[in-house]
Amino acid sequence: MNTDLYKYTLRLADTALILSHRLCEYTSKGPFLEEDLASMNTGLDYIGQAEALLKYAAKQNGTVDADQLAFAREEDEYANFHLVEFPNQDFGYLITRQFFMDVFSFYNFQLLKESKDETLAALAAKSLKEVTYHLKRSSEWMIRLGDGTAESHDRIQGCVNHLWMYVDEMFDEDEVNTNLLKENIATDLSEVKKKWMKKVSEVFEIATLTKPEQPKYSLVYGKDGGHTEYMGFLLTEMQFLKNRFPQDTW
């Protein structure tokens, strides 16, 4: 097994998995019914991505299936970004989190669809269509809220300021990435970062929002198995039946 490729696949898979989990928690809590349905659509796209990627990871691993990976790992074996663990504090946080992720996924998948790894390339090409739509929607919401009322502007700027601490993880180059980049499998994160910053600036300008400073906050990133305080609760809930009845199928 190529351990770098396995880790890389899990990072993509878990980020999609945990984000889809947050979105499913939001059901019946949207600001109006149409929006409730729209965010569930995004959630369904992400759980679909997660499933395809976890199947690929399981295939590489050879001893587990996608469900075991999704529901039966230790916390430090999950490799998702910190950003997607952040709870649905309100619609502003939900949209800001989504926007940051959508911009990342959009540019990352654009590069990943050229990957030498055919499975990842195919998954990226399929997901890119979904993400293109998500990005359009979340950008528009950033603009509506940023340029809406004084209250919405302050609230969404607050969300941006708070969630900005999770941004640098997405572009952190480590061995996994550099090794795979040499093999033309992984994407060039410095390239993704450039595009991410440009797109975010453009949307922020229309939305009358400002970019915060970007210091480095995290000691251990989610992609390396270190997690926020939110993650334990999330997993307790998500893994509940698997933990309680490890032998049973449903």
Next chain:
Amino acid sequence: MAKELEEEDPIKLAAFQAKIDAEIKIEPKDWMPEKYRIGLIRQMSQHAHSEVIGMQPEGNWVSRAPSLRAKKILMAKIQDEGGHGLYLYCATETLGTSRDEILENLHAGKAKYASVFNYPAPTWADMGAIGWLVDGAAIVNQVSLQKTSYGPYSRAMVRICKEESFHQRQGYEIMANMAKGSAAQHKMAQDALDRWWWPSLMMFGPHDSESAHTSQSMKWKIKRETNDSLRQQFIDKTVPQAELIGLKIPDDNLKLDSETGHYSHTDIDWDEFWNVIKGYGPCNKKRLDHHKKAHAEGQWVREAAIAYAKKQELKLKTA
């Protein structure tokens, strides 16, 4: 108060009834008696609220779904329910009310929703029982409503029935899997059936003899079949399904009458039925509070959307 039937123009009223008798659909701009309009608003908004409040018991488990497949399905199902609520809200608005008014009535406790959603869903087996029994009962009712006399309602029902067909199957599949699973799973499945059987039968409403609106609704073809007849259809369909997967319906008096082909059964505990309708069910307050809270928390978002839309319009005008 709605105009009494006696106060309506008798010629228009007769023409209206003749149209209905001839199975011609009534459309929003057509003349209709006040009581027809008000009755429809009541029934359709109640139906819509039921779909929307019905998202909650399942929302209670979606974050604990045991597999990727189960989670995906449940997400899509809850989403469908929201969609069905939405089709029905919009159809109700064609009768001259607004979404805001419809929601105000829900929050003020003036509008009802199906009492069944005031029961709790404590285990994963409840996801099975809700799909199998609650959706099963809803489908029996909705299939009949596809032929309702009001055009927009009928069209919404056709669409809903098409989409709902997977809901009951997924519930039955969960129940079947759990019934043949471990002893603990089997017990959970049986408990869930015990919990949901009676509330599901109650979904069809009081006996025809007790139902305040039935006879007029039937005459106007708002309803196409009576509560008791729909309830019987549901029982006849569901009992063999329970037997097939080895679960027992919690009614010792259930017996197939070989002559009529129908099951006879114990009567519903009507005290419980009225009690839950009056607001004393296990989750009445929880469900309504949840909806009010989400609505209140979304206010700043809706205000921002209004303000932004206005700014855009202004820009267009001055450009």
Next chain:
Amino acid sequence: MEDNQGILWEVFLQPKAGRPFKHVGSLHAYDKTMAMESARDLYTRRGEGNGIWIVKAEDIVASQPEDEASFFEPANDKVYRHPTFYTMPEGAKNI
């Protein structure tokens, strides 16, 4: 502050390229971009559509039921507008 559920939009869907657009339902949205996206999220969940039209409900001009007789009945006796009105000589094809 104002609070409401947005304005009502009507949604028309083209099931496949080349087919006519058909009314499928309505929704609430605050602006046309949102209305278009909600139409996509609501009415094409099962791949029902290839094209979407949305229009503000208030912008639709509808015929009035009381005009039914004067609008539509005069067309009923103009059977010569239909091909079956004409008799063809035995054996004539593809006219």
